[in-house]
Each structure stands twice: as C-alpha cells, then as structure tokens.
Amino acid sequence: MAIEKASSPKSPQPIPKEEVTDSPTEGHLDEEKLKKFYIGSIDQGTTSTRFIIFDGLGQPVAQHQLEFTQNYPHPGWHEHDPKEIVETVELCIEQATQDFLDQGHEIEDIKAVGITNQRETVLVWDRETGEPLHNAIAWPDTRTKGLVRQLKEKEGADELKNICGLPLSTYPSSVKLVWLLQHDKAVKKAYDEGRLVFGTMDTWLLYNLNGGKEKNVLVTDATNASRTMFMNLETTEYDDRLLDFFKLDRKKLTLPKIVPSSDAKEFGTLAKGLLKGIRIAGCLGDQSAALVGQQAFKPGRAKNTYGTGCFLLYNVGEKPVISKHGLLATVAYDFGGKRKPVYALEGSIAVAGSGVKFLMDNLGFISSSNKISELASSVEDNGGVVFVTAFSGLFAPYWIDDAKGTIFGITQYTEQGHIARATLEATCFQTKAILDAMEKDSGHKLAELAVDGGMSSSNLCMQTQANIIGIPVDRPAMRETTALGAAIAAGFAVGVWKEFDELKEINQKDRVVFEPNISAEASAKMFKKWSRAVEMCRGWVDTDESNGEED
Numbered sequence: 001m002a003i004e005k006a007s008s009p010k011s012p013q014p015i016p017k018e019e020v021t022d023s024p025t026e027g028h029l030d031e032e033k034l035k036k037f038y039i040g041s042i043d044q045g046t047t048s049t050r051f052i053i054f055d056g057l058g059q060p061v062a063q064h065q066l067e068f069t070q071n072y073p074h075p076g077w078h079e080h081d082p083k084e085i086v087e088t089v090e091l092c093i094e095q096a097t098q099d100f101l102d103q104g105h106e107i108e109d110i111k112a113v114g115i116t117n118q119r120e121t122v123l124v125w126d127r128e129t130g131e132p133l134h135n136a137i138a139w140p141d142t143r144t145k146g147l148v149r150q151l152k153e154k155e156g157a158d159e160l161k162n163i164c165g166l167p168l169s170t171y172p173s174s175v176k177l178v179w180l181l182q183h184d185k186a187v188k189k190a191y192d193e194g195r196l197v198f199g200t201m202d203t204w205l206l207y208n209l210n211g212g213k214e215k216n217v218l219v220t221d222a223t224n225a226s227r228t229m230f231m232n233l234e235t236t237e238y239d240d241r242l243l244d245f246f247k248l249d250r251k252k253l254t255l256p257k258i259v260p261s262s263d264a265k266e267f268g269t270l271a272k273g274l275l276k277g278i279r280i281a282g283c284l285g286d287q288s289a290a291l292v293g294q295q296a297f298k299p300g301r302a303k304n305t306y307g308t309g310c311f312l313l314y315n316v317g318e319k320p321v322i323s324k325h326g327l328l329a330t331v332a333y334d335f336g337g338k339r340k341p342v343y344a345l346e347g348s349i350a351v352a353g354s355g356v357k358f359l360m361d362n363l364g365f366i367s368s369s370n371k372i373s374e375l376a377s378s379v380e381d382n383g384g385v386v387f388v389t390a391f392s393g394l395f396a397p398y399w400i401d402d403a404k405g406t407i408f409g410i411t412q413y414t415e416q417g418h419i420a421r422a423t424l425e426a427t428c429f430q431t432k433a434i435l436d437a438m439e440k441d442s443g444h445k446l447a448e449l450a451v452d453g454g455m456s457s458s459n460l461c462m463q464t465q466a467n468i469i470g471i472p473v474d475r476p477a478m479r480e481t482t483a484l485g486a487a488i489a490a491g492f493a494v495g496v497w498k499e500f501d502e503l504k505e506i507n508q509k510d511r512v513v514f515e516p517n518i519s520a521e522a523s524a525k526m527f528k529k530w531s532r533a534v535e536m537c538r539g540w541v542d543t544d545e546s547n548g549e550e551d
Ligand SMILES: Nc1ncnc2c1ncn2[C@@H]1O[C@H](COP(=O)(O)OP(=O)(O)O)[C@@H](O)[C@H]1O
Pocket: 045, 046, 047, 048, 306, 307, 308, 309, 352, 353, 354, 355, 356, 357, 369, 370, 371, 372, 373, 453, 454, 455, 456, 457, 458
C-alpha cells in the first residue's frame, strides 16, 4: 500500500513544552473555545484502522478508515502483517487530516493525538534493525491451546490470576510470546542474543510513528500492559513472579516501559506526514478507551462494546477485584498525576461482529454487515436454532478452550434468517452470562447497559440484548466511543480538559434506549436453551493446531 509522503508547508512545529503541564487551563473552557480545539485519535482495531479528528465538544470532524488483511494460515491461527498495519495508520492519518485541512482548519488547531488499539495481540521485533521477526499473533488466535494445557499443570499456575487478574487461556499475550520462542528460530535467536523486543499493538505503533529505531520509543500504557499477564495489577509494574512462571529472562527480552494512559511526554511525537511534530498524549487498549468514551468514570458504571469481539467492562474503582466467576480483572484507565489507576471487571467475548462477518465472507449469506438485521428480521424468531459461535473456544465466563463453533437445532425448516438471528443472539446470550457473573462478583445489579461498537448499529441485535438481559440498553448516536476515549486521554494530558465533569455533555444527545419488551419467563426460556448448547459444545477432540498432533 503506497503512502504519499506528506511534507506540507502547513506541517506544524511541536507543541512547546511549556504549554503542556498537568493543569494548563485555568477554569472551564467555554463551548466556543472547545470547538476550536481538535484532537486526533488513531483507533487500530482487529479488522480495521481509523483516524478520527474530534473537536473539543467530542464531535468527529474528519475521519478515514481502512480494512487490512486477516491471515488465517491454519485452523485457529490468526495473524496480521505488522507493516501493513503501520501503513494503514499512516494512510488514515494523511487522508483524514487532508479532509480536515480542506474544511479550512489549521493543523496548529490539533492539540494532540491519542492511540487506542486491539489488545493482547503480540508483536516481536529486532531492536537493532527495528524489523518485525514474525507476523503479529492476533488476540483470538488459539494455536497455544496445547501450551496452555501444559502451563495449567505447572506449579504456581493458580496464583497467576491473583497477581495479574487474568486466568491462563489462549487469550493473553504471554502464551503467544512463549509459543513464538518455542516455535520460531529467528525469534529465539534474537532473544538469546538480547535483541528481542516484545510489544502489544500500542507499543509497535508508538515505536514506528515516532520514527522507529532512531528514536527507540518503547512504551505501553497500564491498560494494555494489564492484558499481557506480565504486569502486577496493584503496582502496575512488571512482576518477576509472572515472568519467571513463563521462563522469561528480562536481560534477554526488552519489555516496553509501563506508563499512565494520559501523558504528554512518554508517547513521543509523530515523526512524519501532515501531523509531523504533533504530540501523542494518550494511549489505551480499545476496551478501556470505550469505557472512557462512554464516561463510565464512577464505580458501578459499565459499557459493552460490540466490535469484532464484544467486551463488557464494569468500573470497580481504585482497587482491583479478582473475579471468582470467570471474569477478568484489568486496568480500566490510568490518567496519571494525582489520579490513581481505576480498575474494571471484564467479560470478554471472542466472537461478535466477526460472527456477522463469517456469515458474509464464509457463508455468503449477506453482502455487507449492515444487511444482517434485514436477514434476521425475515423470520419471526430463531426457529429453534442456537449458534454457539465458539470460533476461538469460548471466552468469559465459560473459558472452554476446546469448544468449537456449533449450530444446534437445524431442521428442514431452518432458513438463513434463523441462523442470522442465532448469530446475533449468541453475543447477547454470552453478555447475559457475563452480567450474571458480574452481579455475583460485585454484589451489584446493573440498572442499564451502555453499548457501542459496529454491531451495536443493529437495532434488532440491541432490542434482543435488552430482552435477554431484562434491563434497558442505551446506545449513543456517535458510536466511535473507542476513538473518543483515546482523544479524551490525550486531551487531558495537554489540558483541553482537566476534570471528568467537563465532559458530561459529550455524546449525550440523541441516544437511543432499547427497553425490554418480552416477559422474564420467555427470556429465561431462551437463555436456558443457550446454556444447554454451551454445555454440548464442550470437548471437541481435534488435532492440536500448534503442532499437528492429536490431543
Ligand atoms: N449494522 C451492523 N450490524 C451488525 N454487525 C455490524 C454492523 N456493522 C458492522 N458490524 C460488525 O461490526 C464489526 C466492526 O465493528 P468495529 O467496532 O469497527 O470493530 P473493530 O474495532 O473490532 O474492528 C464487524 O465485525 C462487522 O461485522
């Protein structure tokens, strides 16, 4: 993919350091002033990259989005080309910024850029050359199934969750890195020679956007680091007990420095293009960014983002809560300075929009994702079909590694519409199971669920969700909450806002609330059938994709 080298006469100078302090703005900025502040946001998701420029009122004024290649080299494997992803980011920045300029704005009005990204995805590169040593192993990849089984037998395995908040599964970064060290000679050699850099997508992007090995910016924020299994949740620092468990030697492996999610210095500046010299001042894993974008700043607030996967985060405040019911404990956000890190309980669903994409790309049911509601509405109900979309095993709260996608209840009566409906319902049922677990862990019942992400555009899906969980589902008109969250983190670092209260009007207009419209009995009956289907999709005997041997 070619990228135009954009050396514009309008290229800005870096923001002078003295303008950037912990509390640079005195008092509340009025609406007119806020309209003139702009913040760029890079949203590097699992299937697409986008760059959105927001004004100080949280309205997008310019944006560009590009899909990139999904590589599935073997069943259960899922990879991305690290360089292609950087190219999409650079291209999106150039296109959206050009549009911004064409609207008559000045680059100097862009105060900072934030980054948000798919989490857990593992990248490895050579610190001497800056070149990737392997494709990125994407978060839904299940090649580590066999390895996870072995690690679970190891002494200390049960303790990991209490330190880092995550249970052993194919999902976090740790097992993907260990797999690479065991299976890729170049990666192992670089490690033995002390040249190996490990990073999640944020670190890879920050490294490259800052200019690569010359600047050698190697940082991650606490939300991304909390998905690796290498970070102690309480201290937000690497923990040797975790690294020792995975037999990782810090003398041989370069790990990025962990910093707060909102920071005007650590993330560096953009090294080229129209935004050359602009400060990167915010960085959050995408689900954390969505929580910030939805302004779920108070304990007890939650959001559910229906993107490629679906992730429900519930703010638990300044102390992590280790789940006893199949959820993850994670850093929700860390705005640094005098603010303490805030934690969340998380329910992660591996397949949401990717189920819709599967019906489109693999089964040819629809020509574009937004046609799914029409197809699902062509029938009155699911016709007895339940689809457990366990393409990556089943994540929260079940954690069934050996589950496979399974469709139950097919008869001669079954039409495409029934399967389409069952696909949307699968995410809604899993969300219900997560909410039940969250209620047990937190002792608190959610009053309503804030939603966003691509699949939340489906009214049918959101109505179904309200019916299945029995509480209202509240959807904003502007659904780029993930990108907005990263912009907010960056904006705080450079003083566009300084108190969360100043954000409270953002994205509140024209929200749609879906009220439950079926009886609790009808809803419970549907969920019971789903729970049976989950039990029945366990224990698939398969070849172990990591080494081709029988399980
Ligand atoms: N109208 C729609 N109805 C249902 N699913 C949709 C719709 N629009 C997009 N999607 C799904 O949403 C996903 C993209 O959402 P997005 O939030 O952009 O995800 P990501 O950040 O993971 O790339 C795709 O998997 C797509 O299939």
